[in-house]
Amino acid sequence: MKIISCLFLFIILFFQLSAIAAEKPVFVEKDGKYLESSILKTIRLGEDSQKLRIVLDIEGKAYYKFDKDERYLNIYLLNAKADPAIPNVFEVKDHIINYVKVTNHENGLLLKIYLPHVVSYNIFSLGDPSRLVVDFDRAFVETKDYETVADGVCFYRVLKTIGDKYVLANILEVDPKKTVISPGFGEPEIGFLDSVLRFFNSQDKEKQPGFYKTTVSQIAKQNDAIAAVNGTYFSWAGLPLGVFMVNSEIISYPIYDRTAVVITKENNLYIDNITMDSYFTHGDIKYSITGINEPRTSRKDIILYTPRYGASVQAKSTDFNIIVEDGFVKGRSCGDTIIPSNGFVLSAGDMYTEFLSSTVKNGDKIKVVVNIIPYSTTITGEVLHLIGGGPRLLKSGRIYISKYEEKFRPDIAQGRAARTAVGIKKDSKLLFVTVNGKPRGKDNEKSDDKEYSIGMTLTELAYFLKTLGAVDALNFDGGGSSTTVVRGNIKNIPVDGAERKVGNAILIKPVN
Known part of the structure; x- marks a missing residue:
């Protein structure tokens, strides 16, 4: 038995030495x-x-x-x-x-x-x-191109791998105590001759659209911002899709109570789902307002149109419009209606036409109430701005991607793409992040081309923001809209090869 054991041990050692050799x-x-x-x-x-x-x-x-x-x-x-x-x-x-x-x-x-x-x-x-x-x-993370933009604002890039491909992200880290954060619109560039013609032709001025698409760099320039990223989703005409409020002026209504960035007068930022309870009263009757500055989709809708929407409301001849100035009815109409500069139009679907036309008279008092209702009770201070986006990415430090409950389409919810996101760190500093995606024509993920950043999925974006220190985070419009601008320079690589015209932007300004 000992001989067999020794022989067995010798064989084991022989094979071990052979393996080493x-x-x-x-x-x-x-x-x-x-x-x-x-x-x-x-x-x-x-x-x-x-x-x-x-x-x-x-x-x-x-x-x-x-x-x-x-x-x-x-x-x-x-x-x-x-x-x-x-x-x-x-x-x-x-x-x-x-x-x-x-x-x-x-x-x-x-x-x-x-x-x-x-x-x-x-x-x-x-x-x-x-x-x-x-x-x-293949796994690496590299921080580079760090620069101080202004007091309380720094910019840097993070290059990292995802599998055998790589991603390049552009990050603005902002101290809200040393800056002012706000949403902003672009305005049309008016030449000298056009400005003269518009001065002498007030009717031509009336025809100018209320919403206007332009680039993030142009919006930043027109608003004297030192940095900016693109903002909400928007329609072909530049109308915000989702809740949008600027300087307490409510411009558009929430969609599916999606997540938004909430900015208070004290420049504190929160990320929360937003719903609204809005209505107008005429006498003792209360009527629900179902939307603000948006096309009507049902004969049961009552939409509030403000001067921000444009010169006029486009309505059916069977719809009933109440023209309000300074809180009183100044006119009633059916079909297309001019929006007064110091008032608004309440446009009701034809389900209300017969009743409202018989009860609402010129000179009657109209009161409009819009209640902003965040899901959370932690928001303190008066809300000044709302910037709708979605889906949510992080909630109280946890990965929380609300793409299903907020009913996002697959082109947003699935796959990798160029992305824009906002994160809030535990110390209240802000992260404005864009992720470069593959250029148009090179967006086949099966391609062997490794020269381009491939973008991120929402899950990858959520984990990335968490590694940067964010505890709450929100996705914004991405793809060709994703843009970071710092002092007039485009810091990301737009997938279209140049900036896309967008409906609005999030602006970063120094404290005066």
């Missing part, structure tokens, strides 16, 4: 000269979503060492020559490695592996046949 090529040195030389036969590449592998196939016994400088991993094959088929430069074209340069060095070879980013790696050798293997971890 096979793990590393054997090299022999005598009097400063290697007894055998080796030949670098091929350089091969292997890759998956987790790592990138370079394999050096070696004929014979090799002796190697390596070191690292700022951008290169240097591998020395001390007793090797290169096969004539080995190129001087082995192109890799990956975001982890650009190329491998092969040169003669003393009595051997030097392989310089160019690493554009700081990544971890593991070098080991294998036998039968002899190979030297270098595994590079």
Whole structure:
């Protein structure tokens, strides 16, 4: 039994020693000269979503060492020559490695592996046949391009990998105690001749649209902002889609009680779901208002139109409109109706026409009430601005993606895309983030093209904001709308190749 045990132990040791010997090529040195030389036969590449592998196939016994400088991993094959088929430069074209340069060095070879980013790696050798293997971890996060924009405002970029591709994010970190945060609109650029014509033609002035699309950089310039990102979703005409309030003026209504950024008069920011309870009273009767500055979708709707909407309301001939100035009825109409500059129009679907036309008279008092109702009770102070977005990404430090309850379409809720988001850190500092997406025409995720940031899914965006320190976060309009502007310079790479015209923006200004 002892003989069998010893024999068994010997076999185990033999195999262990054999494995160790096979793990590393054997090299022999005598009097400063290697007894055998080796030949670098091929350089091969292997890759998956987790790592990138370079394999050096070696004929014979090799002796190697390596070191690292700022951008290169240097591998020395001390007793090797290169096969004539080995190129001087082995192109890799990956975001982890650009190329491998092969040169003669003393009595051997030097392989310089160019690493554009700081990544971890593991070098080991294998036998039968002899190979030297270098595994590079694809996971890395690199912060770069840091700059101070103003007191309380800094900008930087984060480059990180997602699998075998990479993402570039642009971050504005803002101290609300040293800045003023507000939403803003763009205004049409009026030339000198147009301004003269408009001065003498008030009717032409009336025809100007209430909403206007322009670029984030133009909105920032017109509003003297030092930085800005794009804001709400918007219609083809520039109308905000979702709740939007500027300087206590309610411009549009919530959609599905989606999440919004809430800004108080004290410049405190919150992220919360918003609903509204709005109505108007005429005598003892209360009528529900179902929307503000938006097209009517039902004969049961009563929509409030303010001068922000434009010069007039477009309505059916069967709809009934109440024209209100200074709290009193100044007119009644059906069909298209001019919106007074010092009032509003209540436009009711034809379900109300017969009753309202018989009861509402000129000179009657009309009172409109709009109650803003946040879901949370933690908001303190008077609400000054509301900027609707969605879905929510973080709630009290937890991943909380509300894409289903807020009924977002698949083009927003699914897949990777360029993104815009706002995060609030525990210390109340703000993060305004845009994530670069693949340019139009190169947005096939199966493409081997690794030159472009691939964007993020909502889940990836939520985790990313959490790593930046956000405890609450909200997604905004993304894709071609995603834009970061700092002092007139576009800091992200728009997927359309240039800025898209948008309905509004979130502005960052210094405290005066």
